[in-house]
Amino acid sequence: MSDTKVYLLDGGTLVIDGFHAFWNRGPGGELRFPCYAVLVEHADGTYIFDTGYDHDHVMKVLPFEKPLQTPEQTIPGALARIGKKPQDVDYVINSHYHFDHCGGNKYLTEACTLCHAKELEACSCHQPFEHLGYSDLSFAPDLAKAKAGAKDAAEPALDIYTPKFETLTGDQEIAKGLWLFETPGHTAGHYSMMVELKNRRPMLFTADACYSQKNMDMMCISSFHLDPTASLKSMQRLKDLAEKYDAELFYSHDPESFGDYIKAPGFYS
Ligand SMILES: [Zn+2]
Numbered sequence: 001m002s003d004t005k006v007y008l009l010d011g012g013t014l015v016i017d018g019f020h021a022f023w024n025r026g027p028g029g030e031l032r033f034p035c036y037a038v039l040v041e042h043a044d045g046t047y048i049f050d051t052g053y054d055h056d057h058v059m060k061v062l063p064f065e066k067p068l069q070t071p072e073q074t075i076p077g078a079l080a081r082i083g084k085k086p087q088d089v090d091y092v093i094n095s096h097y098h099f100d101h102c103g104g105n106k107y108l109t110e111a112c113t114l115c116h117a118k119e120l121e122a123c124s125c126h127q128p129f130e131h132l133g134y135s136d137l138s139f140a141p142d143l144a145k146a147k148a149g150a151k152d153a154a155e156p157a158l159d160i161y162t163p164k165f166e167t168l169t170g171d172q173e174i175a176k177g178l179w180l181f182e183t184p185g186h187t188a189g190h191y192s193m194m195v196e197l198k199n200r201r202p203m204l205f206t207a208d209a210c211y212s213q214k215n216m217d218m219m220c221i222s223s224f225h226l227d228p229t230a231s232l233k234s235m236q237r238l239k240d241l242a243e244k245y246d247a248e249l250f251y252s253h254d255p256e257s258f259g260d261y262i263k264a265p266g267f268y269s
Contacts, residue, residue: 003198004042004177007264008250009078011035011052012069014100021211021253023223032066033212033253035100037075038205039082039264040195044175045090048111049193049205050252051075051104057136058099075104082264086110092163093180095207095252096187097123098133098224105139109161114174116182116189117167122226123147126188133187133224139163177202181241183209185231186224192238194247199269204247209234212254 013034019026021033038049052075058067071077076086086107094102094115105113124147126134137144140163168191172180177196184190186208194204208224209231210216216239221231242249251257262268 002041002043003269004040004195006195006197006203006268007039007041007082007266008261009037009039009048009052009075009082010073010263011037011075011078011104012055012067012073014053014058014068015064015066020223022215022218022220023225023228025218025220031255032068033255034258035253036258036263037078037104038193038195038250039079039084039089040178042175042178046084046088047091047093047175047178048075048089048108049093050095050101050207051092051108053100054103054106054136054138057103057138061099061135062132075107078264082267091174093174093191093193094119095192095205095209096190097137098187098208099136101207102139103136105163111163113163113165114180115165115167116191117169118184119187119189119191120165120167122188127226130187130224130226140165181237183207183234183237185209185227185229185234186222187226190234192234192241194241194245197269200248202245202247203250203268204238204242204245205250205252206238207252210238210249210251212251213249213257214254216249216251 035052040047055069087110089111092111092113179194180191183192225231
């Protein structure tokens with residue numbers, strides 16, 4: 001049995017305002033930040049945690065986020081750099097269904113899709129102020145239709161498959177040493193992921209429960225949230241988990257930390 005490996009797949013960058021990144025704190029002004037996917041090669045299969053954004057979708061729906069993404073930063077391009085094809089991915093895990101975390105799902109047609117039950121529900125039935133976050137449902141035409149009220153739904157752009165969903169609730173060890181921890185607040189059914197590895201400390205991927213080290217240091221959440229009080233509790237939970245498991249925190253959108261992370265084709269093991 002081979003040891004687990006973790007690859008970080010660079011997915012390009014987006015821009016938001018500083019007041020969105022640091023709610024009610026700022027400072028304001030453009031903040032360009034990275035997006036990435038986490039590929040886990042595990043004895044039980046190949047998993048991918050989040051899939052970044054789709055460039056065309058962002059240009060169409062929220063161009064003010066000024067996406068910068070090369071072909072190598074799309075899911076097929078990033079997988080090719082480590083000698084893999086989209087069909088090699090067995091499981092997609094989505095921390096949540098914001099557009100910048102599920103944009104590459106549509107390529108992973110052989111995978112079973114795992115997410116929190118509440119998150120799947122939120123895709124088609126969310127609060128009005130979450131509409132931009134949940135704007136890319138291209139990977140799941142049935143959900144897009146449910147959201148649009150069945151008959152008004154636009155046809156999906158791709159010759160699309162219908163994904164197999166498996167929903168979860170509570171904390172779960174989905175494979176040996178591969179943990180999902182509930183961290184709600186940013187969205188209804190948000191999961192963070194921890195991977196235990198042979199040769200180093202566990203890696204704890206916050207996803208959007210905490211954008212950056214600076215957010216954590218300030219205990220300052222982003223302005224995109226369903227429930228700010230729950231968001232803060234989840235940040236504290238991540239701190240506590242990191243301490244309990246001696247895990248290293250990897251943030252979802254941290255321009256500073258991302259520079260230090262090992263990106264694919266390099267990997268952690
Ligand atoms: Zn998000």
